[in-house]
Amino acid sequence: MSGERWREGNSLRLLENGEEFFPRVFEAIRAARSEVLLETFILFDDPVGRDLRAALIEAASKGARVEVLMDHYGSPNLSDEFIGGMTAVGVKVHFFDAQPKFMGYFRVNPLRRLHRKLVVIDRAIGFIGGINYSHDHLREFGPLGKQDYSVEVAGPVVEDMRELMEEALQSPDRRSRRRWFRRRVPALKSFPSGTGKARALLVVRDNxxxxxxxxxxxxxxxxxxxxxxxxxxxxxxxxxxxxxxxxxxxxxxxxxxxxxxxxxxxxxxxxxxxxxxxxxxxxxxxxxxxxxxxxxxxxxxxxxxxxxxxxxxxxxxxxxxxxxxxxxxxxxxxxxxxxxxxxxxxxxxxxxxxxxxxxxxxxxxxxxxxxxxxxxxxxxRWAEALPQHRPEVSRAEVSDAPVQETVMHRDAA
Known part of the structure; x- marks a missing residue:
């Protein structure tokens, strides 16, 4: 990601709760022509997760490059069938810091999570906010349905979002080389202003x-x-x-x-x-x-x-x-x-x-x-002192090939 700079000429739209966010982001994904990049902390195999999966499959089936990065701690227990339906049509599914469970049950890596919720489509439209892909972001879920917000944005700041997401998908060695170079020769990109009137700045926190x-x-x-x-x-x-x-x-x-x-x-x-x-x-x-x-x-x-x-x-x-x-x-x-x-x-x-x-x-x-x-x-600070590893991004692997074929056939039907 390049240095922090305010970008002029952005158009913004507030999306409140899943009722506004999910239909709009799924519509934009299905309409993608060249590329869909998506990051999330939580993706569940529930009605919302399955709707997202269907939209991603449709975009990839029409030839778009589709990359999904989800946190392994926040998105546990996704089946080979769920993931295989996406990978079978070309969706590239990645996990952040995938770790085996202790004794097959306890998740032991709750710290330093990928907590971002980002989408960039065709380098033109972006979504950023706090809404995960789970049923509990809808009122119909009941008393535990969450109140939350996201923003749809079009304009130069979308490229900053995309650059951040592309960097997350790179190997650790490539990311390290980019940081070493950037510390000596700062990258100063200039983007033309868009048609909107809002100034926007993407701010991130990492380690x-x-x-x-x-x-x-x-x-x-x-x-x-x-x-x-x-x-x-x-x-x-x-x-x-x-x-x-x-x-x-x-x-x-x-x-x-x-x-x-x-x-x-x-x-x-x-x-x-x-x-x-x-x-x-x-x-x-x-x-x-x-x-x-x-x-x-x-x-x-x-x-x-x-x-x-x-x-x-x-x-x-x-x-x-x-x-x-x-x-x-x-x-x-x-x-x-x-x-x-x-x-x-x-x-x-x-x-x-x-x-x-x-x-x-x-x-x-x-x-x-x-x-x-x-x-x-x-x-x-205590967490920093604990024995730690370097979180990495890994491609999801589906172990049962026939499952992929079955799911692809069902989605096509």
Missing amino acids: QEHRDDIERYYRSAIRNARSEVIIANAYFFPGVRLLREMRAAARRGVRLVLILQGSPDKAIMRWAAVTLYDYLLRSGVVIYEYCERPLHGKVAVIDDHWATVGSSNLDPLSLALNLEANLLIRDRDFTGYLRERLQQLMDHCCREVPPPSTPKPRWWSQASAYLVFRFLRRFP
Whole structure:
């Protein structure tokens, strides 16, 4: 991926939840003429996963190059039949950090995951956000159906997305050579402006050159906020520097609003966020808990012109370990619309957490909360110290050739 640069002339469209995202991305994949690149953390063999599989097979059957990269930890137990139906027609299926299960059952590689959700089609259309390919991103799934967001984008920033995805598919040796060269001769690509009016910047987090980029951009945007910051984030447990920027913004008069999980899909993550409530509320931060269903979004709007949508939570895994991708956006129309949608959540689906009514906690309560915070925040450093291997991308292999033939025949029918 080339150096970070804002790209002019992009067109953007917010896609809220699976109801808007899945039909649009599947339609675009089926219409592909030359290329489909797709990255995801989760792909399940369920109604949504099977619809995606059918769209990918259709694109490949018409001659498009189709490459799928999924995280092996997030997308377990896909059968030879499921994968074979794709590989039989030319879809290239890859896994990030494929590792055998301990004793055939326990997955032992939960850290440093490929958590990005990206699609690029024909080098012209891109999708980026937090939505996985699973049934639980639809309301019909029931009370555990997730609330989430993605962006469809057309314009020069799509090429940055594509370059990032192509690099992920390369062998580790080729990636290392590119990084060695790029450190000495920076790649400065210039893309012509598109027909849209939005400025956009692709920001990533990895474990080599971009370890804190997403958090750094969040801190900078909050530091420069003048009137309002609204952050909706599923798993909220940021570092000290980001918390201090939030508190400082609230104290200087910025309306700083957090929309966090009230009906969590992971109770421990809500517990971690709640440990920060007193610290933030006493500084003037406003906290809403989204209670209608699990919140899975990772979005923010600042003032009337800055927004971000992507895959990165504000927690230790996303900010310090996982591979993530967010799109930063400077566009008043897009930011205004996203703000309207977040305000709709606050008005109809959230409860506001009241400010503390008791005096400031005693020193020993503050000390214990501080120790808990430090204990949890040190987790990424502990993880770095653990014995580790270098995650690699590997091609999926289907062991049973007759299964491939059977599935291809069924899909053709």
